[in-house]
Amino acid sequence: MKPSPTVLPSLPGSLPAGPQGPRSLLACFLVIVADWEKVFPQPRTYFRAARQALGTLICLGRHTLSRIIWTNGGQQKDWRADYFLFSRSKWDPAQLFTPIVERALAGCPGRYIGVAIDDTRLHKTGSQIQQAFFQRDPLSPKFYVNLMFGLRFLQASLLVPLFRQSKVGTRALPIAFEEVSVVKRPKHKLPKRKTAKGKGKGKGKRTEPLSPLEREWQQYRAAQKLHNLSTRFVDLMSRLRATFDACGAAKKILLLAVDGSFCNRTVFTTVVRRVELIARARKDIRLCFRAAAGSRRFYGEEKLTPEQVRLDESRPWKATKVFYGGKCRKVEYKEVAGVLWQGGARKRLLRLLVVRPTRYRKRKSSRYYYRQPAYLLTTVVKGTVRQLLQIYFDRWQIEVNHREEKDTLGVGQAQLWNFTAVPKQPAFAVASYSALLLASLQAFGAERGQAYAELPKWRRRAIRPSALDLITLLRKETAENPQMVAYLGLNPTDRNHVAAAAA
Numbered sequence: 078m079k080p081s082p083t084v085l086p087s088l089p090g091s092l093p094a095g096p097q098g099p100r101s102l103l104a105c106f107l108v109i110v111a112d113w114e115k116v117f118p119q120p121r122t123y124f125r126a127a128r129q130a131l132g133t134l135i136c137l138g139r140h141t142l143s144r145i146i147w148t149n150g151g152q153q154k155d156w157r158a159d160y161f162l163f164s165r166s167k168w169d170p171a172q173l174f175t176p177i178v179e180r181a182l183a184g185c186p187g188r189y190i191g192v193a194i195d196d197t198r199l200h201k202t203g204s205q206i207q208q209a210f211f212q213r214d215p216l217s218p219k220f221y222v223n224l225m226f227g228l229r230f231l232q233a234s235l236l237v238p239l240f241r242q243s244k245v246g247t248r249a250l251p252i253a254f255e256e257v258s259v260v261k262r263p264k265h266k267l268p269k270r271k272t273a274k275g276k277g278k279g280k281g282k283r284t285e286p287l288s289p290l291e292r293e294w295q296q297y298r299a300a301q302k303l304h305n306l307s308t309r310f311v312d313l314m315s316r317l318r319a320t321f322d323a324c325g326a327a328k329k330i331l332l333l334a335v336d337g338s339f340c341n342r343t344v345f346t347t348v349v350r351r352v353e354l355i356a357r358a359r360k361d362i363r364l365c366f367r368a369a370a371g372s373r374r375f376y377g378e379e380k381l382t383p384e385q386v387r388l389d390e391s392r393p394w395k396a397t398k399v400f401y402g403g404k405c406r407k408v409e410y411k412e413v414a415g416v417l418w419q420g421g422a423r424k425r426l427l428r429l430l431v432v433r434p435t436r437y438r439k440r441k442s443s444r445y446y447y448r449q450p451a452y453l454l455t456t457v458v459k460g461t462v463r464q465l466l467q468i469y470f471d472r473w474q475i476e477v478n479h480r481e482e483k484d485t486l487g488v489g490q491a492q493l494w495n496f497t498a499v500p501k502q503p504a505f506a507v508a509s510y511s512a513l514l515l516a517s518l519q520a521f522g523a524e525r526g527q528a529y530a531e532l533p534k535w536r537r538r539a540i541r542p543s544a545l546d547l548i549t550l551l552r553k554e555t556a557e558n559p560q561m562v563a564y565l566g567l568n569p570t571d572r573n574h575v576a577a578a579a580a
Contacts, residue, residue, distance in 0.1 A: 100519075100520040100521065101520060101554055101558070101561075102513075102516055102517060102520045102521070102528070102547065102550050102551055102554055103551060103554040103555055103558060103561055103562075104520075104561065105515075105516035105517075105519045105520045106131075106512055106513055106516040106551065107127075107561065107562070108516075109176060109177070109180065109512045109515060109516055110127050110130055110131075110509075110512055111127075112176035113126060113127070113130075113173055113176070116168050116169070116172045116173060117166065117168050118166065118167060118168065122162065122166050122168070124565055124566065125158060125159065125162055126162060126505070127565050128149050128565050128566065128567060129145060129149070129159065129162065129505070130505070130508075130509040130512070131149070131509075131555065131562065131565070131567070132145040132146070132148045132149040133145055133486070133505075133506050133509050134486070134509055134510070134513055134548055134551055134552075135148060135548065135551055135552040135555055135569070135574065136148045136487075136574075136577065136578075137574055137575065137577065137578030138577075138578040139487055139490050140486060140487030140488070140490045140491065140506070141490055141491055141492055142159060142160065142491045142492065142493070142502070143156070144577050144578070145159075145491075146159050147573075147576070147577035148569075148573065148574060148577040149567055149569075150567065150568060150569070150573055152577075160493070160495075160498070163493065163495070163497065163498035163501045163502045163505070164493075164495040164497050164498040165497075170254070170500075170501050170504035170505055170508065171253065171255070171316070171504075173504070173505065173508035174251070174252045174253060174254075174320075174508055174511065175320060175323075175324065176512075177235075177250060177251075177252060177508070177511050177512060177515055178235065178252050178320055178321065178324045179324045179325070180515060180519070181235055181237055181250050181515055182321075182324060182325065182326055184237045184238070184239070184518070185235070185236075185237060185238065185326075185329075186238075186241070187238075187329075187464070188329060188330060188464075189329070189330050189331075189332045189353075189460075189464055189468065190235070190236075190321065190326060190329050190330070190331050190332065191235075191236035191238075191247075191332050191334060191467075191468035191471055191472075192233055192234065192235055192236065192252070192317065192331055192332070192333050192334070193233070193234045193236055193249060193333075193334045193335075193471070193472040193474065193475040194231070194232070194233045194234075194310065194313070194333055194334070194335050194339070194475075195231075195232060195335065195336060195472075195475050195476070195479075196229055196230065196231050196232070196257065196306060196338070197229075197230050197232055197479045197482075197483075198212060198214075198215065198225065198227050198228065198229050198230075199227050199228045199229075199230065199483070199488065199489030199503065200225060200226070200227045200489065201226060201227045201228055201489070202226070203492070203494050205494045206228075206494050206499055207258075207496050207499075208228055208256055208258040208496070208499055208500065209226055209227055209228055210226070210227075210229075210258065210259050210261075211224050211225070211226050212224065212225060212226075212227065212229060212259075213225075227489075228256060228258070228489065228499070228500075228503075229256070229257050229258065229259075229306075230254055230255060230256055230257065230500075230503065230504075231253070231254075231255050231256075231257050231306065231309055231310065231313060232251060232253060232254050232255075232475065232478065232479070232507070233251070233252050233253035233254075233313060233317060234249035234250060234251050234252065234474065234475045234478055235249065235250045235251075235252045236248075236249055236334075236468060236471045236472075236474060237249075237250060237518070238467075238471070239518075239523040239541075240400040242522075242523065243522065243523045243524050244403065244404070244524075244540065245403075245523045245524055245540050245541045246400065246401070246402070246403065246471070246474070246541065247400075247471040247474050248474065248514060248518065248523065248541075249471075249474035249475050249477065249478050250511050250514055250515055251478055251482075251507050251508070251510065251511040252317070252320075252511070253313060253316075253317065254503065254504040254507040254508070255309065255313065255500070255504070256499070256500035256503075256504075257306055257309045259304075259305075260297060260300045260301050260304055262297065263290070263293050263294055263297055265290055267290065267291060267294045268288075268290070268291075305343075306338070306339075307339065307341055307343035307344055308343060310335075310339055310343075310344055311343065311344065311347045314333065314347070314349050314352055315349055317331060317333075317352075318331060318349055318350070318351060318352050327351075329351075330351050330352070330353055331351065331352045331353070332353050332354075332355060332457070332464075332465070332468050333352065333353070333354050333355070334355050334356075334468050334469045334471070334472035335354065335355075335356045335357075335472075336356070336357050336472075337356065337357045337358065337359065339356055340356040340357065340358045340359075340421070340454060341421060342420065342421050342422070342423075344356075345418065345421050345422035345423075345425060345427075345454075345456070346421075346422060346423050346425065348425070353455065353456045353457045354454075354455060354456045355453055355454070355455040355456075355457070355465055355468065355469050356453065356454055356455075357451060357452065357453060357469075358383060358429075358452045358453065358454045359383075359452070360382065360383050360384040360387075360450075360452050361382050361383075361384060362382060362383065362418065362420075362421065363380045363381075363382060363418075363419070363420065364380065364381050364382065364383070364413075364416045364417065364418055364427075364429065365377045365378075365379060365380050365381065365416070365417050365419060366379070366415060366416060366417065367415065367417065375424065376417055376419050377417075381413075381416075383429060383431055383452035384452075386411055386413055386429060386431050387411065387431045387433075387450055387452075392411050392413070393411075394409045394410070394411060394433060395409065395410055395411065395412065395462075396408070396409050396410075397410070397462055397463045397466065398463070399463065399466050399467045399470050400467065400470075401470050403540065406435070408432060408433075408435070408466060409432070409433040410430055410431060410432045410433060410462065410466065411430070411431040411433075412428065412429070412430055412431075412462060413428070413429040413431075414428045414429075414458060415428070415458065416428065416429050418454070422454075422456075425456065426456075426458050427454050427455065427456060427458070428454070428455050428456075428457060428458050429452070429453070429454060430451075430452075430453040430454075430455065430462065430465065430466070431450060431451070431452055431453075432450060432451040432452075432453065432466070433450060434447045434448045434449060434450045435447075435448060451469075453465075453469060478510075481510070481543070481544040481545075482506070482507060482510060485543075485544045485545050485548065486506060486510055486544070486548075488503050488506045488507060488510075489503055491503075491506075510544070513544075513547050513548070513551065514544075514547070517542060517547050521542075523541065524540055524541065525539055525540060525541055525542045525546065528550060529542055529546045529549075529550055530546065530549055530550070530553075552574065555569045556569055556570055556571050556574075
């Protein structure tokens with residue numbers, strides 16, 4: 078008999094000491110997931126979501142919804158309610174990340190809160206998925222562009238600076254995962270327009286009314302400007318600010334670290350209070366300074382590019398240190414403050430940072446190689462460069478999130494075609510993954526301790542646990558402590574996990 082919805086698992090501090098230590102990863106995960114109860118309309122819907130969150134993480138093989146149901150022991154039960162959780166039940170997947178933000182803010186000291194934002198793509202094969210479309214494959218080589226059929230999502234990850242307490246890098250916790258589709262093109266091509274001939278006032282002007290097909294193309298071009306990746310980024314930027322304000326971080330500044338795809342006019346001309354940007358820019362964008370006092374011009378006539386700043390010997394290189402790759406490293410840069418980007422940011426003041434390429438070598442006996450320089454534009458005109466560079470260097474952790482979400486967790490492998498369910502299930506899986514990362518920090522800290530399985534000989538130097546380490550430990554604790562998940566109606570065993578993977 079299941080307990081009432083108000084019965085929650087014990088707090089980690091009250092768990093008895095066992096082979097995994099005084100704290101348990103499973104207990105911390107269940108406490109975080111317990112905050113999701115207010116997101117769902119009914120208690121039974123919450124219990125079903127909690128079961129699926131746990132099954133999504135401990136599932137073996139392909140992470141299809143049917144295999145997740147089998148992992149939870151529901152292979153002989155009606156499966157429709159698990160699918161209806163995403164297609165019929167009314168709940169907002171964005172609210173699943175709010176408890177994670179509330180609990181993770183304690184690990185983000187300082188004035189700036191770093192948030193990395195990037196888009197990612199999920200492969201799909203179903204022709205009935207309305208949001209799927211053909212797009213450029215990011216893994217295609219530079220000399221030949223390949224296309225892929227799938228979904229596009231916009232993800233935001235909170236950068237928790239763990240290097241302040243231990244010798245590990247920053248951990249990125251996903252706090253948003255939204256589907257971004259494109260506007261469908263009209264099926265028929267637009268015919269050539271007929272214009273008036275001859276000289277005079279009517280030359281080159283339209284003489285005939287718009288046809289239904291031309292009106293459809295006109296609406297399509299207008300919708301393209303309103304619904305694209307940059308406009309969705311602007312909407313997400315405002316929602317993130319509202320979420321952090323509601324979680325008690327109203328006095329802190331959000332610093333969004335993005336790549337070059339978001340370094341455009343739509344993003345940089347949008348001003349949100351207490352939200353700043355740092356983006357990678359092209360080396361050939363034309364920048365300038367404010368015109369001299371007394372001039373009627375706003376923009377100065379002299380133009381400069383980031384590449385010219387890098388090659389200018391009159392501008393000295395400065396040095397600072399950032400934590401990257403397990404230790405503090407020296408980084409050289411050039412700084413130009415108070416620049417204007419007439420074609421991109423309009424009259425908004427910016428600061429240009431040119432990061433010098435760092436030499437490296439593959440072996441101790443090999444020669445040195447050099448990476449490409451980085452050209453960064455930021456809206457933070459005043460402030461220490463070290464904080465800005467540290468957050469931008471930590472932006473790489475969102476790429477780690479993408480790899481673990483696709484390879485380890487199988488996000489996007491669930492076979493759904495319902496218009497409502499298609500974007501909600503991947504967001505639900507990413508929220509479960511984020512809750513697992515936060516639970517590991519609360520239970521065992523940032524480093525890889527004795528609670529995790531022993532590493533193989535070829536991976537002895539790992540300091541921070543990977544997502545696979547966390548899932549292995551979670552699967553072990555679930556099988557050894559079935560009483561902790563009994564209130565969810567689960568009785569997990571290793572045999573059930575293997576049987577579900579072989580199905």
